[in-house]
Amino acid sequence: MIALMARAATTSDVFNAIAEPQRREILMLLRAGERGVTDLSHDLGLPQPGTSKHLKVLREVGLVQDRRQGKRRLYRLDARGLRPVHEWTGGFEQFWNESFDRLDEYVQGLKQEHGRER
Template sequence: MARAATTSDVFNAIAEPQRREILVLLRAGERPVTEVALELGITQPGASKHLRVLREVGLVRDRREGRQRLYDLDPGGLRPVHEWVGGFERFWNQSFDKLDAYVQEMARAEKEE
């Protein structure tokens, strides 16, 4: 099966580690592409390409300020990831609850011995 284009959805876009690093940088607020490139140690064209992908899937937004384009995190774009991960969070919470019950039962059994 052919792999989907990186711009097709949020999951494909964030599969790239440098794009995830960009999202982490943008949590602190708006940044120009030159600053993103400098922080990540990549070229400005490389940073621009990653930012374009993130913008196209709705994870970042941009605005012009003079001659610069500033990029900012668009947290609403992370909703599909949050919802998907949430299913696993429920799984892990249930697993930990079962483990806790087992440990408590083992402790009770040890006290009775």
Template sequence: MSAMARAATTSDAFNAIAEPQRRDILALLRGGEWPVTDLAQELGLSLPGTSKHLRVLREVGLARVRGAGQQRLYGLDARGLRPVHEWAGGFEQFWNESFDRLDVYVRELRNR
């Protein structure tokens, strides 16, 4: 893998969450902190693969790590999702208008 390809993967939250396994990790972290071994086991991933995904998520500000005795616990840092949330939020008006049009259409069908 070239340095350019790696940079693209880790450059921002959008690229980081494009990978389904990283989205799965984030979904688990949403519920609280996890040790890497438990994440790997829960998702059926290798330990090195899970560690690599966690590193990417940390680099783009979506995950944090803290030491707890002998363990390192990984948690969600939702602040990193702000750009994704803001971007997706821009489509809210489109969806609301689409659903409103669908509502009107369904009412028209019922009144026939």
């Protein structure tokens, strides 16, 4: 029962899908353009069935699209599926900007103190 729950979450949620390092690597490889399963398997060092399972998960969450070309199936990145990740991480932008601003103020203060010591 637990395995079924984990499987359902992985295939319906982009965050769970990209939590797997090999799936992230597939997305990185597909940034360069369309690739076949055999090419991806070779670059990943995985058997073709394992690569196909990862691609299926990525397709189900909307991160890759596929098309047939003769007997081959070619996959391409669909970065629109990463929008929830982008929106979530974007929420931390203000935090980081404020942190860098505080760090800059601190460094400027140190420079001023060091200048007065001379």
